[in-house]
Amino acid sequence: MNAVTRATMVDLSVEVGGLALRNPVMPASGTFAEGLERVIDFNLLGAIVTKTITRELRAGNPLPRIVERPGGLINAIGIPSQGVPYFLEETMRHYAACDAPLVVSISAPTAEGFASLATELSIPGVAAIEANISCPNIEEDGKAYAIRADSTEKVTRELRNATKLPLWVKLTPNTGDIAEVARAAEAAGADAVVVANTILSMAIDIKTFRPCLGNVMGGLSGPAIKPIILRQVFQCAKAVKISIIGCGGVSTAEDVVEYMLAGASAVQVGTATFLQPAAMTTIVSDLGAFCLRREIPRVTDIVRGVVIEEADEPDLAWVNPRP
Amino acid sequence: MAFTAAIQPDAATSRVTGSARWKPDIVAELAPVIRNDAVNAEYRHLVVSCSDVAAAATPGQFFQLLCPHPAGEQPFLRRPMSVYGADPANRQLEFLYKVAGAGTRGLDTLRAGDTLDIMGPLGVGFTLDPSWRRIVAIGRGAGLATLAPLALAAKRKGVHVTAILSARRPELLVSVDLFRAHGADVISVTDAEQSSGPTNVERILRQLIVEERCDAFFTCGSSRLMRVQQRLAKEFGLRGQIAMEQQMACGIGLCHCCVRDFNVNGEIVSRRVCWDGPVFDLSEALP
Numbered sequence: 001m002n003a004v005t006r007a008t009m010v011d012l013s014v015e016v017g018g019l020a021l022r023n024p025v026m027p028a029s030g031t032f033a034e035g036l037e038r039v040i041d042f043n044l045l046g047a048i049v050t051k052t053i054t055r056e057l058r059a060g061n062p063l064p065r066i067v068e069r070p071g072g073l074i075n076a077i078g079i080p081s082q083g084v085p086y087f088l089e090e091t092m093r094h095y096a097a098c099d100a101p102l103v104v105s106i107s108a109p110t111a112e113g114f115a116s117l118a119t120e121l122s123i124p125g126v127a128a129i130e131a132n133i134s135c136p137n138i139e140e141d142g143k144a145y146a147i148r149a150d151s152t153e154k155v156t157r158e159l160r161n162a163t164k165l166p167l168w169v170k171l172t173p174n175t176g177d178i179a180e181v182a183r184a185a186e187a188a189g190a191d192a193v194v195v196a197n198t199i200l201s202m203a204i205d206i207k208t209f210r211p212c213l214g215n216v217m218g219g220l221s222g223p224a225i226k227p228i229i230l231r232q233v234f235q236c237a238k239a240v241k242i243s244i245i246g247c248g249g250v251s252t253a254e255d256v257v258e259y260m261l262a263g264a265s266a267v268q269v270g271t272a273t274f275l276q277p278a279a280m281t282t283i284v285s286d287l288g289a290f291c292l293r294r295e296i297p298r299v300t301d302i303v304r305g306v307v308i309e310e311a312d313e314p315d316l317a318w319v320n321p322r323p
Numbered sequence: 324m325a326f327t328a329a330i331q332p333d334a335a336t337s338r339v340t341g342s343a344r345w346k347p348d349i350v351a352e353l354a355p356v357i358r359n360d361a362v363n364a365e366y367r368h369l370v371v372s373c374s375d376v377a378a379a380a381t382p383g384q385f386f387q388l389l390c391p392h393p394a395g396e397q398p399f400l401r402r403p404m405s406v407y408g409a410d411p412a413n414r415q416l417e418f419l420y421k422v423a424g425a426g427t428r429g430l431d432t433l434r435a436g437d438t439l440d441i442m443g444p445l446g447v448g449f450t451l452d453p454s455w456r457r458i459v460a461i462g463r464g465a466g467l468a469t470l471a472p473l474a475l476a477a478k479r480k481g482v483h484v485t486a487i488l489s490a491r492r493p494e495l496l497v498s499v500d501l502f503r504a505h506g507a508d509v510i511s512v513t514d515a516e517q518s519s520g521p522t523n524v525e526r527i528l529r530q531l532i533v534e535e536r537c538d539a540f541f542t543c544g545s546s547r548l549m550r551v552q553q554r555l556a557k558e559f560g561l562r563g564q565i566a567m568e569q570q571m572a573c574g575i576g577l578c579h580c581c582v583r584d585f586n587v588n589g590e591i592v593s594r595r596v597c598w599d600g601p602v603f604d605l606s607e608a609l610p
C-alpha cells in the first residue's frame with residue numbers, strides 16, 4: 001500500500017453475505033481465471049470467484065460461443081468444467097497464496113446434486129459458496145431454478161442444510177418477479193443474492209439467415225444490460241435484508257456507485273475484464289478517488305443511498321398501465 | 324480489518340498498490356501510432372510505440388487491439404492480431420492486417436499521432452529447436468504476417484528459412500521483401516498462376532525435403548496446406564508448428580470461446596487457442 005499519511009483515507013471495506021472484504025469489487029463467475037494474474041495483482045481484489053464448476057467433466061457448447069453486439073456480447077459457453085478433482089488439486093493450489101477470499105461457484109442439475117457438491121467443497125481455503133441457479137433444473141423440465149420462487153427456495157434450503165459456509169445465490173434476470181425470487185432465497189437461508197446473470201438473447205446472421213451462436217440462444221452481458229440489472233438490484237433491495245451483490249455491465253467506478261446506491265453492497269465485474277484486463281483494480285482505485293472527492297469516509301455509507309423524492313414507489317403507470 | 328485505499332485527492336488515475344513483488348508481464352496500454360500505411364489493396368502496415376513489456380513480444384505471439392469505431396459501426400470486442408515485428412531497442416511494435424470487417428476498418432482510420440489501446444504480448448509463440456538448421460515456413464493470406472517475424476528470429480540463431488508464400492494474386496503477396504531481407508529463400512505461389520494448389524505445394528515440399536532443406540515445418544493460414552505438411556511430416560519423421568486462429572473475446576484464457584479440438588495421441592482434447600496457443604504442435608492440429 002502507498003505510504004500516504006494524510007487524513008484522506010477512504011475505507012473501502014464491506015461486509016457481504018458473511019464475508020469481510022477489503023473492497024467491494026470481485027470478478028463475475030466465468031470471466032476470471034488464473035491467467036489474469038499476469039495482468040493484475042489478485043491481492044487487490046475484494047474476493048476471487050471461480051468459474052462455475054460441476055461435479056463431472058463437461059465439454060461446453062458448440063462453436064461459435066460468442067457474438068458481439070453494440071454495448072455487449074452474447075455468450076453460450078455452456079460451463080465447460082474440469083470436474084471436482086481438478087478443482088481441488090489445481091485450482092485450489094493456485095489460489096492458496098492469494099489472501100483474497102475464494103468464492104466457489106457451483107452448479108448441478110438437481111437440488112441434491114447442488115447440496116452434495118456444496119458439502120464436498122466446504123473445506124478450508126473455500127470462503128463461500130456461490131450457487132449458480134441460473135442453469136437448467138432437470139427436475140423442472142430444464143427451466144432454471146431461479147426463474148421461480150418455489151424452486152429457488154427448495155434448492156437454497158438444501159444448500160443451506162449442506163454447508164455452514166456463507167451461501168450466495170446467483171439469480172437469473174430472466175424471470176417475471178426477481179424480488180419474489182430473492183425473498184425466497186432469503187427465506188431459505190441464503191446469506192446473499194447475486195443479482196444477476198446474463199439476459200437470454202439471440203443474434204441472427206442476415207447473410208446466412210442462421211443464428212450467430214452454435215447454441216442458437218445465449219446470454220447478453222456488458223454495458224448494454226446494466227440499466228436492467230440495476231433496476232433488479234433496486235427491486236431486490238426493497239424486498240430483502242440480506243446482502244445484494246450487483247452483477248451486470250459494471251465497467252467503471254461510477255457503475256459501482258450506481259449499484260451501491262440502488263442497494264448492492266458489492267459488485268462483480270465480468271465482460272469489462274475482456275476489454276480492459278485491469279478493469280477491476282482500476283475500478284477499486286477510482287472508487288476510492290470518488291469517495292475522496294465526495295468526502296465519503298466509508299464506501300458502505302452509500303449502500304441503499306438512492307434518493308427518491310415524494311413517492312416511495314416510482315410511478316410506472318406509463319410502462320405498466322393498470323387496467 | 325478494514326482495508327483502506329490510499330489515494331491522492333487529485334490523482335483520479337492513481338493505482339492502489341498491492342504486493343510489492345508482483346509485476347505484470349501482460350499489459351494494456353495506449354500506444355502512439357507512428358504510421359499506418361497501405362501495403363496493397365487489402366493489407367495495412369501499422370507501427371506503434373510501446374512499453375518494454377509489450378516490445379518483448381516474440382514471433383507467433385499476438386496482441387488484442389481495441390479498435391477505434393469506424394463510421395456507423397461499433398466493434399465491441401478487441402481483435403487479435405499477430406506480432407509482425409517487435410523491436411525492444413526502439414520500443415516499437417508492428418502489425419500487418421487485412422481490412423476485413425468492422426474492427427479492421429476501425430484500425431484503418433488510425434493516423435500518425437493517434438493512440439491505439441493494445442494488450443499483450445499474449446499466447447505461446449513459435450520455438451526453434453537448437454538442433455534445427457533449416458526450416459520451411461509456409462503461409463497464406465494473413466498467416467504470412469504471423470510467420471514473417473520467425474524469419475528474423477531464425478536468422479539470429481543461424482537457422483536457414485525457405486518461405487513458401489501463398490496468395491490469391493501475385494499483387495496480394497505480402498512480406499516477400501521482409502523474408503528476403505532476413506535471408507530467406509522465397510518461393511511464391513498464387514491461385515491466379517495456379518501454383519498454390521496442394522499438389523504443387525506438396526511437390527515443392529518433397530523437393531525441399533530431398534534436398535535436406537527442411538528440418539521442421541512452420542505454418543499458418545490454410546488448413547489445406549496444413550494437411551499436406553502433416554502428411555509429409557509423418558512420412559519423413561519431421562516436426563512442425565502451426566499458428567491457429569479462432570474468434571476471441573478475452574485473449575487471456577478466461578472465457579473459453581476460442582477453443583479448438585486437438586488430437587493428442589489419438590485422444591481428442593479441447594484447448595484454448597489464446598492461452599494454450601496460438602502456436603501448437605503440427606501433428607496435433609485438426610482442421
Ligand SMILES: Cc1cc2nc3c(=O)[nH]c(=O)nc-3n(C[C@H](O)[C@H](O)[C@H](O)COP(=O)(O)OP(=O)(O)OC[C@H]3O[C@@H](n4cnc5c(N)ncnc54)[C@H](O)[C@@H]3O)c2cc1C
Binds near residue numbers: 469601
Ligand atoms: C491469434 C490471431 C492472430 C491473428 N493475426 C492476424 C494478423 O496478423 N493479420 C491479420 O490480418 N489478421 C490476423 N488475424 C485475424 C484477425 O483477428 C481478424 O481478421 C479480425 O479479427 C477481423 O476483425 P474484423 O472486425 O475486421 O472482422 P469481423 O468479421 O467484423 O469480425 C467479427 C468477429 O469475428 C472475429 N473474426 C473475424 N475474422 C477472424 C479470424 N480470421 N480469426 C479469428 N477471429 C476472427 C472477430 O475477432 C470478431 O469477433 C489473427 C487472428 C488470430 C486469432
Ligand SMILES: Cc1cc2nc3c(=O)[nH]c(=O)nc-3n(C[C@H](O)[C@H](O)[C@H](O)COP(=O)(O)O)c2cc1C
Binds near residue numbers: 029031052132225269
Ligand atoms: C464468457 C462468459 C462466461 C460466463 N460463465 C459463467 C459461469 O460459469 N457461471 C456464472 O454464474 N455466470 C457466468 N457468466 C455470467 C457472468 O458471471 C455475469 O453474470 C454476466 O456476464 C453479467 O456481468 P457483466 O455484464 O459484468 O459481464 C459468464 C459470462 C460470460 C460473458
Ligand code: FES
Binds near residue numbers: 596
Ligand atoms: S479468448 Fe477467452 S479463453 Fe481464449
